[in-house]
Amino acid sequence: MSADLRQAALDYHAQPVPGKIAIALTKPAETADDLSLAYSPGVAEPVREIAANPADAYLYTSKANLVAVITNGTAILGLGNLGPLASKPVMEGKALLFKRFAGIDAIDIEVTHTDSADFIRTVANIADTFGGINLEDIKAPECFEIEKALIELCDIPVFHDDQHGTAIVTAAGMLNALEIQGKNLSDVRIVCMGAGAAAVACMDLLIVCGAKPENIYMLDRKGVIHSARTDINEHKRRFVNDSGLKTLEQVMDGADVFVGVSGPNVITAEHVKSMAPKPVIFACSNPDPEIRPELAKTVRDDLIIGTGRSDYPNQVNNVICFPFIFRGALDVRASRINSAMKRAAVEAIRSIAKEPVPAEVLLAAGETELTFGVNYVLPKPMDPRLLPRVARAVAIAAEDSGVARIPLPDNYML
Numbered sequence: 001m002s003a004d005l006r007q008a009a010l011d012y013h014a015q016p017v018p019g020k021i022a023i024a025l026t027k028p029a030e031t032a033d034d035l036s037l038a039y040s041p042g043v044a045e046p047v048r049e050i051a052a053n054p055a056d057a058y059l060y061t062s063k064a065n066l067v068a069v070i071t072n073g074t075a076i077l078g079l080g081n082l083g084p085l086a087s088k089p090v091m092e093g094k095a096l097l098f099k100r101f102a103g104i105d106a107i108d109i110e111v112t113h114t115d116s117a118d119f120i121r122t123v124a125n126i127a128d129t130f131g132g133i134n135l136e137d138i139k140a141p142e143c144f145e146i147e148k149a150l151i152e153l154c155d156i157p158v159f160h161d162d163q164h165g166t167a168i169v170t171a172a173g174m175l176n177a178l179e180i181q182g183k184n185l186s187d188v189r190i191v192c193m194g195a196g197a198a199a200v201a202c203m204d205l206l207i208v209c210g211a212k213p214e215n216i217y218m219l220d221r222k223g224v225i226h227s228a229r230t231d232i233n234e235h236k237r238r239f240v241n242d243s244g245l246k247t248l249e250q251v252m253d254g255a256d257v258f259v260g261v262s263g264p265n266v267i268t269a270e271h272v273k274s275m276a277p278k279p280v281i282f283a284c285s286n287p288d289p290e291i292r293p294e295l296a297k298t299v300r301d302d303l304i305i306g307t308g309r310s311d312y313p314n315q316v317n318n319v320i321c322f323p324f325i326f327r328g329a330l331d332v333r334a335s336r337i338n339s340a341m342k343r344a345a346v347e348a349i350r351s352i353a354k355e356p357v358p359a360e361v362l363l364a365a366g367e368t369e370l371t372f373g374v375n376y377v378l379p380k381p382m383d384p385r386l387l388p389r390v391a392r393a394v395a396i397a398a399e400d401s402g403v404a405r406i407p408l409p410d411n412y413m414l
């Protein structure tokens with residue numbers, strides 16, 4: 001990062017007040033009459049109603065539009081396990097994005113804990129406060145056990161964004177990129193660098209969308225996951241590939257697709273050069289991608305490349321999903337975010353990239369033109385069509401799959 005950007009980022013976070021979010025009042029609180037309603041004695045009335053009927057919390061409190069962004073700071077972006085407190089700027093950032101893009105009030109909660117059971121207990125014990133829980137930057141393999149347990153324990157949607165938000169955006173972008181390159185997901189050879197939260201979920205969803213498990217090579221820090229390895233957990237084991245290719249060099253040679261959800265600068269221009277014609281690279285590690293687009297482009301002119309960042313074309317980042325999927329889930333009080341809702345989000349996101357881009361998006365993106373093609377495979381996060389289209393598709397999928405607890409509002413998001 002340049003010294004200028006570093007200082008600008010620090011100033012942005014420090015000035016004019018520290019941090020990125022604050023709490024706003026939604027009711028008058030000026031007079032004694034106001035306070036009689038907001039606090040004692042009036043507040044006792046909604047208390048009694050909620051005690052008698054817990055669902056009334058959705059009517060009389062902020063629960064319906066409140067999401068907790070909860071972490072333990074064990075996998076902060078691609079920076080690693082830097083602890084809960086250091087993760088707070090990222091979690092406040094997620095809260096900012098929830099509010100900016102979907103009008104959802106979100107609050108960050110950084111949990112210090114002893115083990116996964118302690119973390120699960122902490123989150124389960126505060127869950128009723130919220131309409132949904134967005135788990136963030138929790139490392140694998142603990143994230144899988146944590147999410148599974150919390151889905152069972154909580155009565156509200158629990159969604160590990162690094163798994164499912166990333167997978168939804170990756171699948172949407174990949175289907176579009178392959179369409180542009182004239183390839184089918186069912187035919188391509190895929191290299192997935194990383195075998196953690198994002199990697200496992202991305203590959204699972206690509207398989208649901210048509211990728212062949214035997215065409216996927218997943219790598220961790222020790223190389224390709226294959227069955228002779230004795231150091232792999234049950235989640236990695238689901239992706240063993242015993243074709244005989246064991247090194248990064250071997251799997252990149254002739255690969256159609258590279259998905260990077262690992263760490264910075266792990267592939268070289270030589271690796272990119274050895275890929276099949278018309279390859280697709282999603283180098284999603286934040287803040288520094290697995291390879292810089294300018295480097296990859298020195299060796300290929302038939303390449304589609306995306307990164308997790310806002311300052312290159314083709315941003316492949318879960319921000320294109322999580323505000324909108326939660327909006328749809330909250331608005332029908334979905335009990336969970338299921339596979340049908342994720343598929344609906346993939347299709348809604350990818351369809352927007354194929355349509356003309358509104359002038360306000362071009363302005364916000366600092367672009368004069370964006371058309372579906374090598375430099376535009378996914379909508380920009382600030383595209384105002386994402387909110388109505390993704391939220392509506394997700395809410396309809398929730399209703400159709402039986403997890404909505406209230407009907408779709410009339411003309412919802414139309």
Ligand SMILES: NC(=O)C1=CN([C@@H]2O[C@H](COP(=O)(O)OP(=O)(O)OC[C@H]3O[C@@H](n4cnc5c(N)ncnc54)[C@H](OP(=O)(O)O)[C@@H]3O)[C@@H](O)[C@H]2O)C=CC1
Pocket residue numbers: 074075076077078079137138139140141161162163166193194195196197198199219220221222260261262263264266284285286287307308316317318319
């Ligand atoms: N663009 C986006 O929207 C998103 C991007 N990401 C990025 O994906 C990355 C992983 O995040 P997440 O899955 O949550 O983290 P996890 O800690 O769950 O998993 C990290 C995985 O990456 C592997 N890894 C890390 N560094 C290297 C390396 N240098 N070479 C090879 N493998 C490596 C680890 O290997 P091992 O198992 O051997 O330790 C592990 O399998 C981060 O960089 C993050 O920023 C994540 C979510 C969203």
Ligand SMILES: CC(=O)C(=O)O
Pocket residue numbers: 076077078137161162285286308317318319
């Ligand atoms: C974008 C994101 O969630 C990550 O890099 O962890």
Ligand SMILES: [Mg+2]
Pocket residue numbers: 077136137161162
């Ligand atoms: Mg994350």
